[in-house]
Amino acid sequence: MTTNEEPNMGVRGRILDENAKPIMGLVVVAKGEGKTEASIMNSKLVKLADKVSPVSLIPDHELGKSRTDKDGFYRITYSPNNYKTIIDEKPDIWLVVKDMLDITELYKTDKFSAVSEPIKKVEDIHINRNWANGWFITLGGTDKSRFTSDNDFEILIDNEKELKCIVKSINNARSYVYLSQIEFDPDFVATFNSDDDLSPKDVLVDVLKNADERGVNVKIILNENLTLTDSLKKIKDKFKSTGVEVRGFKSNGLHVMHAKTLIVDGYEAFVIGSAFIPDYWDTSMHLINDPRREPELVRPVHDISVKLNGGSVYYVEELFVEMWNYISSKDYNGKNKLNISFHPISSGEDHIQIARSVTKDTLTKKGELGIFEGYRKAIAQASDFIYLENQYFTNNSILKALQNVIKFNDDLQVIFLINEDPELPGYKKWQNKAIKKLGIKNTEDNLKHPQIGFFSLWSSGWGENQYEIQPIYVHTKAAVIDDIWATVGTANLDGTSLTHVNELKGFFDSKFHRSMEINVMILDNKGSKNSIESFRNSLWNEHLGYGITSLNQPINGWLELWQKTAQDNIRSLNQKKPYINGQILPYSPEKSVKDQLDDININTEDWNVLDLR
Numbered sequence: 001m002t003t004n005e006e007p008n009m010g011v012r013g014r015i016l017d018e019n020a021k022p023i024m025g026l027v028v029v030a031k032g033e034g035k036t037e038a039s040i041m042n043s044k045l046v047k048l049a050d051k052v053s054p055v056s057l058i059p060d061h062e063l064g065k066s067r068t069d070k071d072g073f074y075r076i077t078y079s080p081n082n083y084k085t086i087i088d089e090k091p092d093i094w095l096v097v098k099d100m101l102d103i104t105e106l107y108k109t110d111k112f113s114a115v116s117e118p119i120k121k122v123e124d125i126h127i128n129r130n131w132a133n134g135w136f137i138t139l140g141g142t143d144k145s146r147f148t149s150d151n152d153f154e155i156l157i158d159n160e161k162e163l164k165c166i167v168k169s170i171n172n173a174r175s176y177v178y179l180s181q182i183e184f185d186p187d188f189v190a191t192f193n194s195d196d197d198l199s200p201k202d203v204l205v206d207v208l209k210n211a212d213e214r215g216v217n218v219k220i221i222l223n224e225n226l227t228l229t230d231s232l233k234k235i236k237d238k239f240k241s242t243g244v245e246v247r248g249f250k251s252n253g254l255h256v257m258h259a260k261t262l263i264v265d266g267y268e269a270f271v272i273g274s275a276f277i278p279d280y281w282d283t284s285m286h287l288i289n290d291p292r293r294e295p296e297l298v299r300p301v302h303d304i305s306v307k308l309n310g311g312s313v314y315y316v317e318e319l320f321v322e323m324w325n326y327i328s329s330k331d332y333n334g335k336n337k338l339n340i341s342f343h344p345i346s347s348g349e350d351h352i353q354i355a356r357s358v359t360k361d362t363l364t365k366k367g368e369l370g371i372f373e374g375y376r377k378a379i380a381q382a383s384d385f386i387y388l389e390n391q392y393f394t395n396n397s398i399l400k401a402l403q404n405v406i407k408f409n410d411d412l413q414v415i416f417l418i419n420e421d422p423e424l425p426g427y428k429k430w431q432n433k434a435i436k437k438l439g440i441k442n443t444e445d446n447l448k449h450p451q452i453g454f455f456s457l458w459s460s461g462w463g464e465n466q467y468e469i470q471p472i473y474v475h476t477k478a479a480v481i482d483d484i485w486a487t488v489g490t491a492n493l494d495g496t497s498l499t500h501v502n503e504l505k506g507f508f509d510s511k512f513h514r515s516m517e518i519n520v521m522i523l524d525n526k527g528s529k530n531s532i533e534s535f536r537n538s539l540w541n542e543h544l545g546y547g548i549t550s551l552n553q554p555i556n557g558w559l560e561l562w563q564k565t566a567q568d569n570i571r572s573l574n575q576k577k578p579y580i581n582g583q584i585l586p587y588s589p590e591k592s593v594k595d596q597l598d599d600i601n602i603n604t605e606d607w608n609v610l611d612l613r
Contacts, residue, residue, distance in 0.1 A: 007084070008032075008091055008115045010077035013122035015068045015097060017129035018142060022072025026106070026132060027098040030076045031061040032083045032091040032115075063093075067100075077119075090114040097125060099132060101380050101404045103397040104373070106132055135381055135485055135523060137355055137373045144353065145370060146318075148311030152348030153522065155306055155488065155535050157542065159274050160283040162305040163190040166272075167202045169264045169307075176217040177208065178263040178320045180249075182256055183275035184222060184231045186238040190276075192292055204276055205238050212243045219338075221323055223257040224248030245336070247327045249516070255359055255496050257323070259518040261316050267344050269316035271489050271520050273303035274475055284542055286459045286472050286583065288610065297612050299421075300459050303475040304389070304539075306488045306520050309347035314340065315354035319518055322363045349528045357491055357498060357517035371491045371519045372397070372498040378485045379405050382412055385558050387536065389417040389476040392494040394430040402438060406451045413559040414438075414452040417543065418587060419474045420596055427494070432589040443600050446586045447563050454587035455562060457543065460573070460580050463608060467578050470610035471593060477519070483533040489519025545582025573602050 011030050015023050064078040083091040093115045097107040107127050112120060128142045136144045156162040167190050170177055189200040190207065212218050220239075222232045232248045239246055249257035260272035274280040278294040279301070286300035293300070308316065317340055325337045358368035379386060379401045386402070393399075393416065406412055422428055435454055440446050446453055457472035477493075480486045491497040501513040524532055540548040544565050554560040562584065569580045588596035593611040597604050 005116065006118045007080040008093070008120060009080060009118050010064075010075065011093060011095065011120040011122055012073070012075040013095075014072045014124050015074065016072055016124050016126050017132070018126060019129075020126075021129070022068070022070065023127065023129060023132055024068055024070045024072065025100040026068045026074075026127075027065055027100065027102045028068065028074040028076065029065040029096040029098065030063040030078065030093060031096060032063050032093040033061050034083050034091055065102075075119075090116055093120060095122060095125070097127060099376060099380065101376060101401045103400050103404075104376055133377060133380060135377060137353055137370050137377070137521065139368065139370055139373065146312075146315040146354040147351070148315075149351045149525070150346035150348065151308060151310030151312045151350040151352045153306055153308050153312075153350050153352065153520070153530060155304060155538065156270075157304055157538055158284045158286075159281055159301065159303055159305075160191075162270070162272065162274075162303075163204075163281070165307055166262060166270060167191055167204070167207055169262070169268055169270070170207050170211050173211050173214075173216045173264045175265045176219070176263075177211055177265075178219050178261070178317065178324075179208075180221040180257070180259055180261045180320055180323065181272070181276055182223045182258050182260060183277055184220075184235050185277045186231070186234045188276045188278060189281070189292070198291055205235075208244060209239070209242055212239075218244040219324065220244065220246045221249050221257065221320065221327070222246065224250045225256070247324065247331070249323055249327060250330075251359075251515075255501075255513045255515040258490050258497065258515045259319060259323075259356070260490050261320060261518060263313065263317045263320055266313060266317060266341065267309065269308045269313040271306050271308070271316065271518055273305045273477070273488075273490070274301065280475065286457070288459050288461065288463075288468050288470050297610060299470055299610075299612060300472045301475050302457055302472050304478050304488050308352065308520065310344060310350070310352070311346065312352040312354055312520070313344045316518065319354075319356060323516070326363055348530070349525055350530050351523040351525045351528075353521040353523065355487075355489070355519045355521050357514055359514050359516055362516070367514055369499065371487075371489065371517055374487060374519065374521050375479070375493075375498070376401055378479070378481045378487075381485070382481045383409065384412065384482045386412070386414045387417075387480040387558075388414070388493070389474060389478045389539070390493045391419055391475050391477065392422050392424070392427055392431065392492040392497075393418055393434055394427055394494040395498050396495070397499060398493050399434045399437060402452075406438075410451070411557075412451065413557045415559055415562050416452070416454045416587075417474060417476075417584075418454055418456060420456045420471045420588065420593075421473070428589075428591065435587070435589070440587075443586050443588070447567055449559075450556075451559070453559050453563055453566075455566060455584045456587050457583040458580065458585050459583065460578070466606060466608050468608040468610060469573075469593075469597070469604070470612070471596075472583060478539075480532060480536045480539075483531075483536060484524040486522040486532045486535055487519050488522075489517065491515075491517035491519050543582050543584050545580075570600060570602060578607075 064076045094111045095109045190204040191202040262270040279298045282301045355370035360367035460469040495501045537548045588599040590596045
């Protein structure tokens with residue numbers, strides 16, 4: 001049977017907010033399929049085969065896409081050949097509305113069956129504006145999620161400073177101490193007597209035992225891996241004869257309980273950068289072979305934690321209590337559940353959001369993507385610079401966000417401080433691929449690109465007989481955007497921390513695998529005594545080796561300063577008496593430390609190049 005009817009070739013419509021105001025810049029994707037294809041692909045047999053196949057058997061169905069204009073209108077056209085088969089003439093069509101960076105699905109329509117109009121007119125679609133864009137996390141709604149404006153925060157750069165604060169806070173505890181950690185060495189030394197007397201002062205287990213003996217209620221949640229080794233049993237044994245209660249949060253796949261927190265008396269909270277293990281102990285000097293860091297010659301570590309007072313403490317404690325009660329229900333027959341018993345008093349004027357990544361089928365059925373939402377919104381709002389410090393860079397959505405945002409804004413710059421040696425299998429390769437997709441193929445690109453640069457940290461100096469150099473392990477999970485927004489927390493920029501294990505797509509149902517994470521989002525408040533700019537200055541003073549506060553932003557942007565400093569360090573390290581200002585060099589895609597230095601044109605002949613991971 002034939003017909004002279006003109007086939008469907010497009011869709012049009014409008015996107016409005018909850019107040020019927022147009023939303024500009026959203027991506028609208030038209031998808032469709034013929035009826036025969038739909039009946040086959042939606043069958044149970046095909047869906048089952050698709051789950052076990054390394055390559056998806058179900059097509060994407062994308063017909064075309066466009067962006068909403070200033071009045072919220074969109075129009076998408078496509079060829080009927082995109083959906084037609086020999087016997088199909090009228091397609092089933094549906095629309096997906098995505099954020100302006102084209103990385104997050106905001107809304108999906110029902111299917112429009114057997115569409116016959118040449119250009120299908122779709123009824124107005126309403127989306128909450130605060131969910132679509134802006135600086136604040138809403139988790140799909142209109143209201144700001146876990147936002148408070150009565151806080152005081154302190155950024156704790158490097159673990160010596162963080163651990164001194166943690167010990168002091170536990171020693172001052174009167175009612176309770178709640179701790180969540182991924183790993184906790186039972187003999188971990190938190191503080192030492194002095195720079196001249198390097199003997200241990202505070203073993204953290206003993207600090208917690210002392211709190212317990214004073215009548216403080218101490219509870220600990222540790223990550224419990226089902227296949228890999230962890231510290232749960234050893235820590236339980238250490239506290240066996242005390243009142244300290246230790247529980248494991250079971251990780252059933254390629255994800256972990258990675259939300260490292262400490263809450264004291266409901267008044268003070270820490271979001272902690274590092275595990276409590278001796279090879280992560282370090283100072284801001286990042287000395288080669290610091291005897292306080294074990295084992296001998298293990299690489300230095302750079303990390304950031306944050307201390308909170310004020311209303312945000314409630315939401316850090318909320319996560320601990322929810323995890324504790326989840327474990328109670330799963331493993332303890334519902335016994336000994338906790339309540340959040342104290343609302344902290346106002347402590348300042350800093351604006352804070354507490355954001356979380358939550359594993360599916362744990363605290364909630366769907367889990368939570370708050371940290372990812374925070375990143376994708378802040379990146380979309382950036383106009384001057386994006387500064388990222390992170391242990392990993394393998395998340396496909398963050399990669400796409402950066403690609404799109406620098407494409408839309410020629411004046412925007414991205415400065416990325418990252419690890420030369422991510423320790424997880426495959427991460428160096430995936431990281432290098434992501435960097436290439438952003439236009440950085442070699443050192444020359446990295447030092448001359450007008451919009452983006454990747455850098456790493458190094459510790460160096462004269463040993464007894466020769467010059468020594470060693471990478472500093474970047475363990476931070478931090479970002480600053482336009483000095484308006486910042487974050488510090490536990491979430492890496494990889495799949496498992498933010499969304500799902502996108503690195504292994506096609507091998508299994510990777511969308512199940514998301515770790516438990518927590519980040520502090522700091523939003524600019526002009527009246528606050530703290531500032532995001534001062535946080536950035538503190539970091540850059542350490543990395544670049546001179547006082548940033550005395551410098552004006554270069555005419556060509558902050559990236560120029562980083563590129564010039566890296567170039568100057570290459571030159572100074574190639575002198576007869578090598579030296580480095582600060583800690584930065586350009587990132588290299590090479591694997592070994594020697595090859596990395598060769599790749600960025602540094603002559604290491606007669607040097608002691610340390611390659612201990």
